[in-house]
Amino acid sequence: MTPAHSTVELVFDGPAMPIPADRTPLVAIFRDGDGREYRVPGFWDGGGRYVVRFAPEREGEWAWRTDSAEPLLDGHEGSLTVSAATGAGPVRVAHGYHFAHADGTPFRPVGATAYNWLHQDEPLFSETIDSIAAAGFNKLRFMVFPQAGGYIEHFPALLPFENTDGMWDVARPVIPFFRRLDAAVTTLAERGIQADVLIFNAYDRGYFGFDRLTEEQDAAYLRYLVARLSAYPNVWWSLCNEFDQLERPAERWDRVGALLADIDPHQHLRSIHNWEDLYDNNQSWVTHASVQNGSATTDFGRANLYRDVWQKPVVLDEIKYEGDIPDRWGHLTGRELVHQFWIATVSGCYASHGESFVTPSGSLHMVEGGPLRGEAPRRLGFLRGILDDLVVAGLDPIDKWDDPAYVAGVARGQYLQYLGSSAPAEWSFRLPQGTLGARLEVGDVFDVDVIDTWNMTVQSGAGRFVLDDVQRNDAYARAAAPLELPAGEAVALRITRVVD
Amino acid sequence: MTPAHSTVELVFDGPAMPIPADRTPLVAIFRDGDGREYRVPGFWDGGGRYVVRFAPEREGEWAWRTDSAEPLLDGHEGSLTVSAATGAGPVRVAHGYHFAHADGTPFRPVGATAYNWLHQDEPLFSETIDSIAAAGFNKLRFMVFPQAGGYIEHFPALLPFENTDGMWDVARPVIPFFRRLDAAVTTLAERGIQADVLIFNAYDRGYFGFDRLTEEQDAAYLRYLVARLSAYPNVWWSLCNEFDQLERPAERWDRVGALLADIDPHQHLRSIHNWEDLYDNNQSWVTHASVQNGSATTDFGRANLYRDVWQKPVVLDEIKYEGDIPDRWGHLTGRELVHQFWIATVSGCYASHGESFVTPSGSLHMVEGGPLRGEAPRRLGFLRGILDDLVVAGLDPIDKWDDPAYVAGVARGQYLQYLGSSAPAEWSFRLPQGTLGARLEVGDVFDVDVIDTWNMTVQSGAGRFVLDDVQRNDAYARAAAPLELPAGEAVALRITRVVD
Structure with missing residues (x-):
């Protein structure tokens, strides 16, 4: 018996002269008891071995048959x-701006980044997984193609395609390379980490030449990659990091994104990440925006604007890095980075971490991985715990363009307020009404927990408040004494309605 | 002789039984000396009168002929x-995020708003034009269809269509209504004001019933409106104010926007203005974003984010109003509104004004027009003067996500910096390098003018600075003494490179 959302693998013997991997050698049509069909592409796995991988969404009886131009x-x-x-299943968009597993369990991404991780030797490869899992990250961004350029101290022997006469032959994938990739994805799954797979690579800089494949070669590689990885529930697709570093017309990205949406039988999450020019994330193939812009989270009132324009989840996958290099993208303090994550959170968005202390090899954690050295990671693990403890599906700005306190949550349910770099001695109860959802009423009761985001403490039940003054735009508990707050900045308030 | 960009009118006698105005009764094909053709729709103008209006783009010899299913x-x-x-011609998008007339003269919109102006009697109608022209506004937003609902104290007798059995007959436009509209647009042109024509109306609220026309009726009206007004150079098209107040699928707006782009022979500017849900301004029919969001201009680092996502000019056509009504959209102080305009300016965007003091009739200026009473208008006229005096085509954020001073301009040309609500006693010369355009060099010379945005003074040549320290991200004149600034907040600096 196969549990739903686990990977079924069908293996077939095919021709000794392999079908070029740039053509789909076979398709398996899976059909459930209600007659719903899934067309799942297979792939060549070396020699005469052909494989189809599928992760059925539902329990019950399934039938399958193969379709191929090759009689074998x-x-x-x-x-x-x-x-x-037995697991929660793949992550999908939920509630407009958020994520949940297939079984409905909310997924709150707090991601890590190690672009060139796949191409590292042991023990670095495993140390990276250990360190990000220990810190509490639940998503990892890494690239299939190797990175070249600054801070790259390791050039891998194992590359994705055979090289013929100095040209990459995308029809002949290097099977040990892709088995290593399979193992990387499944190992992350075992540690509870989503694999945010960066498909193309803007950092080749002509060194390996994977940035000079034609659009047809890109498509062949994409088909092969999707056939191999799509049945792993923890896969997310990201077309490219800093896509606009590559000199390509936007339409080429539009087409490859649409192709990805068309061919992925499991419909994993899909995004593309920008350098200086934002992608048109309104396009239908994009499931969520993956944005680089550190300044969007340095202050309130910014990142939330991206939600409005795309009406999709926004993951700020690059908000600069905690580290000590001279580049201004790589020398945030831990405090600054944690502050930015909390701003992202109450903006109704998500963010990803990266660390750029120079490692002993001369590289950076966000390139090669390894142990984490910064002050931010365990505070971000703490943030993830706060997010996982939420009783609401996601945090949305309650009064999106008009709340000076930037309170996020679900109206008349649960709220999170972050006081940022202000450090008030006390806080008087107030909630915004907002324009969507339930309206607050006199007599509503709320418990408030006080969260010290830097010292990682939660003072549960710090205060209970009863609304006694409900106005058009705000609600107050005027009769209640203000809540005393811990000294220092970066305090958050979790405000939860008490329902008998 | 007809000057280029002026309106040529051809008049024909047609059938006594008029061709219904929901069909284009005739098209005139205009052909210039190079063989370029323009297909210009004509319209029924009452009785047996049919008119074609055209504004030729270029001087020279033109030929025309008519094409119609009607022999006459x-x-x-x-x-x-x-x-x-003899004039600068219609306004178009220029330099990506800005506007210019057809002859290349930059147009810097500083707009006013009087939604229901068209439907007012004299002397209010003319007083409105006088007041906005005197203040220095160069664009006016107003609606073709009458407004209903709050603050509406005047319901017009003249309506756009004949009413048959309680139904609006879009095939039978009321000619005096549309001649009045013609006159409104041309009168604005005579005063140097662009007519930002709001085609559909989200504020009917069922009172008149123009919000219940079918999509086909909307299209018929749109074709008629375009045929009448398109040859006036000062026309801008805005599909609707707060389009999402109407319960319509977004696709209906997409289609009517695409239709407008298809049928307008003069290709005027096209936009649509939101209430709570932003429109997908990435669509090709949209020439510039017309945005409502007051909070985008209350602080730095926000409105510029809209530029990135749409890569088009951004006009913040509603940033709340100076006034005294209880609604939070209608009780800004003059200082707040002027502050927001300057934030919009250095964000590389434009903004529009509105005033919401209750008028003697019980209405508001932003509804019916009339004299302006606020403190903002003349300061916005002053801002317009500053913009018109710029020697660069437009202000773009120089270092868009990384400049703590939010300096805008053209690299190594001219810059504008706004100090906002800070009130420093002095300012030390510093410019960001940015990532686009020319790089600053040691020895570059700049003159700095000090602008008091509230008191409307310009201290020209307040300082001359020579760059002596050029770094990767910033440039300084270390040897120079700081510039003393006038007391108070809302000071701006105009920094212009001196070229021998």
């Missing part, structure tokens, strides 16, 4: 019985 | 000699 691969049939899921 | 209107021919333009 055509017309195979079988069935499988799928039992109840 | 078909096959007319003629020619005209077009002389050099």
Whole structure:
């Protein structure tokens, strides 16, 4: 029995002269008991071995059959019985601006970054997973193609395609390379980490030449990658990091993004990440915006603007890095980076971490991985815990363009307020009404917990408040004494309605 | 002789039984000496009168002929000699984020708003034009359809269509209504004011019923409106104010916007203005974003984010109003509104004004017009003068996500810095390098003018500075003494490179 959302692998013997991997060698059509069909591309896995991987969404009886122009691969049939899921399933967009697993469990991304991690030797490869898992990160951004350029101290021997006469032959993938990639993704899954797979690479800079593949070669590689990885539930697709570093017309990205949406049988999350020019994330192939812009989270009232224009989840996948290099993108203090994550949070967005202290090898953690040295990671693990403890599906700005306190949450449910770099001695109860959702009423009762985001403390039940003054735009508990706050800045308030 | 960019009117006698105005009764094909053709729709103007209006772009010899299914209107021919333009011509998008007239003269919109102006009687109608012209505004937003709802104290007798059995007959426009509209647009032109024509109306609220026309009726009206007004050079099209107050699928707006782009022979500027949900301004029919969001201009680092996502000019056509009503959109102080305009300016955007003091009739200026009473208008006229005096085509954020001073301009040309609500006693010379355009060099010389945005003074040549320390991200004149600033907040600096 196969649990739902786990990976079923069908293996077939095909021709000894392999079908070029730039053509889909076979498709397996999976059909559930209600007649719903999934067309799942297979892939060549070396020698005469051909594989189809599928992760059925639902329990029950499934039938499958293969379709191929190659007689050896055509017309195979079988069935499988799928039992109840043992995991939460792949992550999807939920509630407009947020994420949840297939079973409805909210997923709150607090991601890490190690672009060139896949291409590192042991023990660095495993140390990276250990360090990000220990810190509490639940997503990792890494690239399939190797990175070249600054801070790259390791050039891998294992590369994705065979090289013929100095040209990459995308029809002949290097199977050990892709098995290593398979293992990387499944190892992350075992540690509870989503694999944010960066498909193309703007940092080749002509060194390896994977940035000079034609659009047709890109498509062949994409089809192969999707056929290999799509059945792993923890896959997210990111077309490219800093896509606009590559001199390509936007339409080429539009087409490859649309192709990805078209061919992925499991419909994983899809994004593209910018350098200086934002992508048109209104396009239908984009499931969520993946944005670089550090300044959007240095103060209130900015990142939330991205939500409005795209009406999709916004993940600020690059808000600069904690580190000590001269580049201004790489020398945030831990305090600054943690502050930015909390701003992102109450903006109704998500953010990703990166660390840029120079490592002993001369590289950076956000390039090669390894142990984390900064002050931010465990505070971000703490933030993740706060997010996972929320009783609401996601935090949305309550009064999006008019709340001077930038309170986020679900109206008349639960709220999070972040006081940022102000350090008031006390806080008087006030909530915005907002324009969406339930309206606050006199008599509503709220418990307030006080969170010290830097010292990682939660004072639960610090105060209970009863609304006694509900106005058009705000609600107050005038009769209550103000809440005393801990000294220092970066304090947050979790405000939860008490329902009998 | 007809000067280029002026309105040529061809008049024809057509059938006594008029061709319904929801069909284009005739088209005139205008052809210039190089063989370029313009297909210009004509319109019914009452009785047996049919009119074609055209504004030729270029001087020279033009020929025209008519094409119509109606024999009386078909096959007319003629020619005209077009002389050099006497005006600057219609406004178009220029330099990516800015505007310029057809002759290249920059146009810097500093707009006013009187939604229901068209429907007012004299002397209010003319007083409105006088007051906004005197204040220095160069654009006016007003609606073709009458407004209903709050603060509406006047319901017009003259309405756009004949009413048959309680239904609006868009095939039978009321000619005196549209002649009044013609006159309104041309009168604004005579005063140097762009007519930002709001085509559909979200404020009908079922009172008149123009918000319940079908999509086909909307299209018929749009074709008629474009045929009448397009040859007036000062026309801008705005599909709707607060479009999302109307419960319509976004696709209906997409289609009517695309139709407008398709049928307008003069290709005027096109936008749509939001209430709570931003429109997808990435769509190709949109020439510039017309945004409502007051909070985008209350602090630095926000409005510029809209530029990045749309890569088009951004006009903040509603940033709340100077006034005294209880609604929070209508009780800004003059200082707050002027501050917001300057924030918009150094964000590389433009803004529009509105005034919401209750008028003697019980209405508001932003509804019915009339004399302006606020403190903002003449300061905005002063701002317009500063913009018109710029020697660069437009102000772009120089170092868009990384400049703590939010300096805008053209690199190594001219810059504007706004100190906002800070009130420093002095200012030490510093410019950002930015990532685009020319790089600053040691020895570059700049003159700095000090602008008091509230007291409307310009201290020209307040200081001359020579760069002596040029770094990767910033440039300084270390040897120079700081510039003393006038007391108080809201000071701006105009920094212009001196070239021998």
